[in-house]
Amino acid sequence: MIDTPQATLPGVTPIKRRSDAKHADRAAKQAAYRARKDLKAVTIQLPTALAERLDAWLAAKGKHKSETIARLIETQLLRPR
Structure with a gap:
């Protein structure tokens, strides 16, 4: 077992931070972005066929998944009745 934080491989130079x-x-960096934009990551599970249809629809319309799902939740699921 190696005690160093990052093991080095022969012939591979480690990436150095600026x-x-x-x-x-x-x-x-991603955590700071989410904090700045007041976002929370949510994971969902969809049937493969449905996910593929959703991806195809989003590609055809040129829309983004997060924005579209957020809009659908606001207008369809959480709408005032």
């Missing part, structure tokens, strides 16, 4: 980098890694 000295002016704001975030420790990509996960920290």
Whole structure:
């Protein structure tokens, strides 16, 4: 077992952080983005056929999945009745 945080492979140079980098890694950068935009990640499970139809529809319309699902939740599921 290697005690170093990142093992090095022969012939592969490790990626070095820029000295002016704001975030420790990509996960920290994504977390900062979500905090700034007041977003929460939500995972859903769909049947494969439905997911493929949704992806095809979104591609044909040129829309984004998150925006479309958020709009549908607001206008269809949580609408005032």
